[in-house]
Amino acid sequence: MRPIGTATRGTTHPNRLRRMDRWIAATHGPALRRADAPVAVDLGYGAAPWTAVELLARLRTAEPRTEVVGIEISPDRVAAAQPFAREGLTFRHGGFEIALPRRPVLIRAANVLRQYDEGEVAAVWQRLCGRLAPDGLLVEGTCDEIGRRHVWVALGPEGPRTVTFATRLGSLDRPSDLAERLPKALIHRNVPGERVHAFLRDFDHAWAAAAPYASLGARQRWITAVRALSGDWPLADGVRRWRQGEVTVEWTALAPRGA
Secondary structure (H helix, E strand, O other): OOOOOOOOOOOOOOOOOHHHHHHHHHHHHHHHHHOOOOEEEEEOOOOOOHHHHHHHHHHOOOOOOOEEEEEEOOHHHHHHHHHHOEOOEEEEEOOOOOOOOOOOOEEEEEOOHHHOOHHHHHHHHHHHHOOOOOOOEEEEEEEOOOOOEEEEEEEEOOEEEEEEEEEOHHHOOOHHHHHHHOOHHHHOOOOOOOHHHHHHHHHHHHHHHOHHHHHHOHHHHHHHHHHHHOOOOOEOOOHHHHOOOEEEEEHHHHOOOOO
């Protein structure tokens, strides 16, 4: 079968996806532990396999039996990754079809759909979710080149569940700075009248109101702003994750209108 999809630019850097990986290990660890043979996929890992190597190490802190398969649509990238293969880490040629003998408990697709049209996203999500194990999770999103700012959507076999915003707090001027890293399903919806635009507007207002807490550090200001947001927006996490520079919102609260 010819792989489904097109090659990404392939740019990647060590430690770029650390925020996403830590969130996955913390929130999806129980599902990994419940699986008989947990398999995770790093889809579209790029010209170098750093992200797959790091994903294995981070997921094994949650479940030591986890195996990671790096999948790339470029045969040259698969060949270049082979020296990094080891126990629990393999590399395969493929695309969105995820042609594996076992359904994965996790598919991570970071910075993959950025190059696609917004209208193509739903079909890709549906295809990838259809390959998940019953307790599986698809994490699809975007980050900057050195991993300071991320936004990702988490989806189960039934479809999208949540949207997570994550940042290195010391790099943040205001929360809406994260808008440039919205995943493809949302980035063109950051306009008046759309839910994600309203959320980022309210987040900026809460951040401004929390300015007096900046003297205690950016973390305390972030926590205070997120706590204020929780009165009007359905957040799916708590202070433990907020302290990491994260906030997770129910997908239905941010989903594009008419979607």
